[in-house]
Amino acid sequence: MRSILHAQDGVRQPSEEAEQDPLFVQAVARTVQVLSAFHTASKPMSLNEIAAASGVGKSATQRVVATLRHLGYVERDPDDNGYVPGIRLLDHTLDYLRLNPLVARASPVLLELRRNVRERIDLSLLDGLRLVYAARMQSKRETFFATLVGHSVPVFCTSGGRAIMAAMSDEEVEEIIAKSDRRPFTAKTLIEPAAIREKVLEAREAGYAVAVEEVLPGEVALGVAIRGPDGRPQAAVHVAGSLGEWEAEEFTRRFAPLAVEAARAISRF
Amino acid sequence: MRSILHAQDGVRQPSEEAEQDPLFVQAVARTVQVLSAFHTASKPMSLNEIAAASGVGKSATQRVVATLRHLGYVERDPDDNGYVPGIRLLDHTLDYLRLNPLVARASPVLLELRRNVRERIDLSLLDGLRLVYAARMQSKRETFFATLVGHSVPVFCTSGGRAIMAAMSDEEVEEIIAKSDRRPFTAKTLIEPAAIREKVLEAREAGYAVAVEEVLPGEVALGVAIRGPDGRPQAAVHVAGSLGEWEAEEFTRRFAPLAVEAARAISRF
DNA sequence: TCGGTCTATATCGCTAGGCGATACAGATGT
DNA sequence: ACATCTGTATCGCCTAGCGATATAGACCGA
Secondary structure (H helix, E strand, O other): OHHHHHOOOOOOOOHHHHOOOOOOOHHHHHHHHHHHHHHHHOOOOOOOHHHHOOOHHHHHHHHHHHHHHHHHHHHEEEOOEEEEEEOOHHHHHHHHHHHHHHHHHHHHHHHHHHHOOOOOOEEEEEOOOOOEEEEEEEOOOOOOOHHOOOEEOOOOOOHHHHHHHHHHHHHHHHHHHHHHOOOOOOOOOOHHHHHHHHHHHHHHHHHHEEEEEEOOEEEEEEEEEEEOOOOOEEEEEEEEEEEEOOOOHHHHHHHHHHHHHHHHOOOOO | OOHHOOOOOOOOOOOOOHHHOOOOOHHHHHHHHHHHHHHHHHOOHHHHHHHHHHHHHHHHHHHHHHHHHHHHHHHEOOOOEEEEEEOHHHHHHHHHHOOOOOHHHHHHHHHHHHOOOOOOEEEEEEEEEEEEEEEEEOOOOOHHHHOOOOOOOEOOOOHHHHHHHOOHHHHHHHHHHHHHOOOOOOOOOOOOOHHHHHHHHHHHHHOOOEEEOOOOEEEEEEEEEEEOOOOOOEEEEEEEEEOOOOOHHHHHHHHHHHHHHHHHHHOOO
């Protein structure tokens, strides 16, 4: 079992391939490394902690952090001690969402879907082995942090992830299964390759995927893949509901057609 | 009238004060400048456009962009041409939201508020002359992009902004009014200093502020300030509804007490 | 097929940007 | 009072990375 908060990857290490690339700017990487130090944090960090977590020397960290603070990308925690990420980062969030053509296409469709489905609706974007939530429309009860933009979940054990795998070749699916850190979130999380493969086949058949309590207890989720111009899956639409209100069967029967239609409207294939 | 999309400030220029600061790292600033080039964009950008918008030399831009691309902070638009911000930025969004103590305190309160108020609820954070939306909980009908995290609106003409000004000294209010770019969003946007001052006084009296159709036509919004440990306003809770469903009076009478209570629960004063 | 004008990528020499080491100064704690 | 955190500052040496320039592929209209 692991916390849902740690689904994000670490920073891509600049070493190996990148090092020899003549066009690789270390200073940029350092900046990113410093900012990424917060990925591992659960509370405000001191300079030394940032230096340790980022792998950047203490002196350099000091000056980079000071600069980032000047620019609004790092702040001091008001209950003073330690640094936290700064509000300027949200400007880039907006840029990302605004300029991402898929998000732009998806928004009206999701709003329309939301009108017909009074459950939580999410749009998640594929990034390697994970799905990153880009747009979230809550329903009634939600469990807090799980509902934040930027949150990510693994492909292998989520409804959207399986729907996406179903739209890939078998080789790609195997690669994802093999590379994933398949630690379970709940007792029901499927981690066996065989079980995952089976679920993917089901999804390929049905055109959508379902996951029951695999990430959050009491949650039933339904995912449909969104394909890009080349036919490759890029993202997924999720509909999530509570088992307190719905039987999984009934939930699926009711909402799957709507979700499929929405995903098709967003797809470019 | 201006578009609601351009409420964000430009990048803080590294020149002036910063230049002489011995601890200021240019490379960090350059990185930020390149990423901030997208603030002015409404479509994918080419290298030359980025170079022009960021004020960074063409060669440097090329290498910085290449590096950022390596790291996932910049991507190519799939309908290929031009660069867009990359998905890795969302990881930092999550870090910001997770580690911001105010957001953390606010989330459960906002969810609770949402349970009682079936209208749109927002949490916005004060950043100079603007309010940046950090958490958004939609209701039924929404007008699309206006509902994204990272979006920002001016302090001077919003319900939350006025509630925040009401919690400041008169000098600070004057400063905000003076420095703000007071272009109207709608025909009803109040831009006269006198009118704004009056609204602020009303808000100081009532403990909350109301704005009707000042940012979006057909929208009534209600804002309450959230104070930090030092008593200074840091953020605001918004409740927004449609004039198609609500009379402004009725809307206020009904929801203001709940919003005030929520803001107080989040405040640290 | 040719120039013209975009795009991005690559090479290279020179220099100033910024790293590491080290020292310093407040807080906090035992 | 001492130890151990915190963040800040100084300085000399070296290399990272800038600007200028060249290359090369796409696309367009003639």
